[in-house]
Amino acid sequence: xxxxxxxxTAAWLADFYRDLHAHPELSFDExxxxxxxxxxxxxxxxxxxxxxxxxxxxxxxxxxxxxxxxLRADMDALPVEEQTGLPxxxxxxxTGPGGEEVPVAHACxxxxxxxxxxxxxxxxxxxxxxxxxxxxxxxQPAEEVGSGARAMIDDGLFERFGTPxxxxxxxxxxxxxxMLAAHPGVALAGADSLRVRLHGTGSHGSMPERxxxxxxxxxxxxxxxxxxxxxxxxxxxTVVLTVGSIRAGTKANVIPDHAELQLNVRxxxxxxxxxxxxxxxxIVEAEAQASDAPRKPEISPIDSFPxxxxxxxxxxxxxxALRKRFGDTNVVDPGPAPASEDVGDFATASGAPLCxxxxxxxxxxxxxxxxxxxxxxxxxxxxxxxxxPVIEPTITTGVAALVTAAREWLN
Numbered sequence: 001x002x003x004x005x006x007x008x009t010a011a012w013l014a015d016f017y018r019d020l021h022a023h024p025e026l027s028f029d030e031x032x033x034x035x036x037x038x039x040x041x042x043x044x045x046x047x048x049x050x051x052x053x054x055x056x057x058x059x060x061x062x063x064x065x066x067x068x069x070x071l072r073a074d075m076d077a078l079p080v081e082e083q084t085g086l087p088x089x090x091x092x093x094x095t096g097p098g099g100e101e102v103p104v105a106h107a108c109x110x111x112x113x114x115x116x117x118x119x120x121x122x123x124x125x126x127x128x129x130x131x132x133x134x135x136x137x138x139x140q141p142a143e144e145v146g147s148g149a150r151a152m153i154d155d156g157l158f159e160r161f162g163t164p165x166x167x168x169x170x171x172x173x174x175x176x177x178x179m180l181a182a183h184p185g186v187a188l189a190g191a192d193s194l195r196v197r198l199h200g201t202g203s204h205g206s207m208p209e210r211x212x213x214x215x216x217x218x219x220x221x222x223x224x225x226x227x228x229x230x231x232x233x234x235x236x237x238t239v240v241l242t243v244g245s246i247r248a249g250t251k252a253n254v255i256p257d258h259a260e261l262q263l264n265v266r267x268x269x270x271x272x273x274x275x276x277x278x279x280x281x282x283i284v285e286a287e288a289q290a291s292d293a294p295r296k297p298e299i300s301p302i303d304s305f306p307x308x309x310x311x312x313x314x315x316x317x318x319x320x321a322l323r324k325r326f327g328d329t330n331v332v333d334p335g336p337a338p339a340s341e342d343v344g345d346f347a348t349a350s351g352a353p354l355c356x357x358x359x360x361x362x363x364x365x366x367x368x369x370x371x372x373x374x375x376x377x378x379x380x381x382x383x384x385x386x387x388x389p390v391i392e393p394t395i396t397t398g399v400a401a402l403v404t405a406a407r408e409w410l411n
Contacts (some may be wrong), residue, residue, distance in 0.1 A: 013119050013399075014391050016040070018088040020111035021388070022106045024077030024315065026094055026152075027142035030055045032249050033075050033114070037139050040118055044125055046137070050162075053152030058126070058161055059137035061125060066133025069409045070352070072166035072343055072403055074143035080107040083385040107267035108382045109361060110173035112389050114139060116170070116398030123403045131410035136161055138346070146303040148347035158350055166314055167347040167354045168405050170398065171339075174379040174387075175360030176367045177394045180322055180401055181334040182357035184315040188308035189238070189266040190273060191340035196221070196261040196284055199295040205253035214259035215248045217291040220247065220262065221284055228279045239276055240266040240338050266338045268307060305340035311353030318355040321408035322401060334358065339382075355405070360399050361389025 018037075025033050034055050039057040041048035049058045080098055082089045083104035089105075091102035096102040106112075121137055138157070142148030158164075175181060198221065200214030222243050233239045241263065248259035263280065267273040281299060288297045323331045337358075347354035362379050370377040 013115055013395050017115040017395065020114060021086075021106050022088045022090055024078065024090050024092055024095065024106045024111070026102075026104055027076040027145045028054050029094065030075050030130070030141050030311045031146055034141075037075070037114060040064065041121070041137075044094065044118075044122055046121060046125065051069040051140060052157060052160075053148060053155045055141040056148065056152045056155075056268060057139040060140070060155070060161060061121065061137070062134040063128050064132045066131075067165040067409055068134040068136055068162050069286070069406050070136045070346060070350075071165045071406060072140055072167065072169040072346060073117040073149065074110045074343075075114050075183060076110060076138045076142050076144050076148065077104050077106045078108055078217075078383060080105045080383065080385050082107065082388075084388045086148075086388055100134055103386070104195065107384060107387050108144065109387070109389055110143065112172045112361060112394060112398065113170065115395060116402060119395065119399035120316055120402035120406065123399065124406060125228045133410040134162065135406060135410070136370070138162055143342055146340070146342045150341040153345060153349045163350050164346075164352045166409050167343065167350065167352050168318070168402070168409070169292065170401060171341070171356070171358050172361040172389050172394060172398065173358045174362045175358060175382055176362055176364040177306065177360045177390055177392070178330060178397050179360040179366060180326060180357055181398070182310070182315050182319050182331070182355065183320075183333050183335055183337075184208065184310050184312040186268055186307055186336050186338070187310045188341050189240070189268050189338045190307040191303075191305040192265045192273070192277065193301050193302035193304070194263045194265070194280065196263065197298040198261070198284075198288060199293050199297065199345075200257050200259070200261045200291070201255035201294055203255045205255055208255060211255040211295060212291045212292055213255050213295075215255070217287055217293065218246055218248060218259035218261060220291070224283045224287060225263070228276055228283070232275065232279045233272065235387050237272045238268055238336075238338070239272060241276065253291060256315040262302065266340065268336065276294040301398045304389050305342055306348070307357060308341045308342050308344045308354070310355055311347075314353035318357070318405050318408060322357075325400065325404045339375055357401070359394070359401055362393045363390050
């Protein structure tokens with residue numbers, strides 16, 4: 001980085017990141033993480049308020065008259081068993097929302113988001129002559145379940161801390177570290193996760209004629225659900241439908257009395273979303289009826305994410321500043337992505353424009369070697385047990401991107 005936006009002490013940022021990575025916490029359980037964040041904010045001389053939206057933290061830097069810029073970082077982890085082999089890999093286990101014990105890991109990179117935002121705040125605090133206005137640093141819980149942003153808003157975020165003029169945020173991903181990517185307009189898909197409970201009649205494995213087998217019912221349902229995308233959605237519409245979990249039975253020779261599916265749907269257009277959800281209900285109910293189920297199936301929501309819509313003008317202004325800082329070739333437009341986020345709730349609720357971008361966290365040498373051999377880079381995606389960004393230059397890039405974007409709006 002240049003002298004005007006030089007990075008904070010790299011050692012503390014890297015150490016802070018490793019500590020967060022080794023101590024992940026599930027959605028709305030981020031008490032240790034929130035405590036570490038609040039402690040660091042106070043050390044930096046920043047007003048800190050914890051417990052916003054249950055476990056969220058807000059840091060405020062007021063530096064005279066001017067715009068208010070909301071900088072957001074999410075901080076929750078996933079019920080994933082880490083397989084990175086890193087010396088600071090998580091071995092944490094916790095109680096999941098269903099009461100079961102689950103492994104926990106920062107398999108999505110939220111620990112990196114927190115680290116970069118804290119680093120950016122240190123730069124902005126020590127160089128107040130370069131900007132004027134107010135920085136609202138929002139460390140958000142529970143992004144992974146799509147309700148953390150709404151929890152902070154419902155807890156009076158904007159009434160207590162002010163209304164932003166722009167919402168800025170970033171997400172690490174498997175791009176080469178040092179690169180950034182932003183897309184104007186519809187940037188990320190909306191998502192709906194559903195739980196489907198299918199009811200059968202249990203029996204001994206040797207007497208299937210005495211049963212209504214929910215395992216067979218579930219298998220038929222899973223296969224039929226594949227036709228939603230291939231046969232009920234136009235080729236010009238983008239939809240992803242995934243059955244991520246199927247649970248039934250406890251023993252090889254016992255036919256159980258129920259089965260449970262968990263589904264995830266990604267869509268961009270409201271009418272397409274409605275058509276897909278209606279099709280799911282139709283197929284689930286029809287397969288249950290075809291199996292002569294003793295009870296109608298139950299379909300219940302798990303979580304829901306809105307479509308993330310970047311403001312065209314906000315992206316143009318922010319990207320121009322990022323390109324000036326990082327170079328034109330290092331800031332690209334990736335097009336819409338099928339991932340989902342709840343950062344847009346902050347923009348919708350406040351009426352402020354949103355600019356949300358991705359920054360690379362993968363070793364650039366992996367891409368160089370792949371290009372030389374004419375192959376695609378073999379990189380685990382976010383949410384993989386093997387996912388973890390390289391520490392540098394990821395932190396340096398993430399800090400510089402937030403500082404550059406914030407200064408553009410606080411000029």
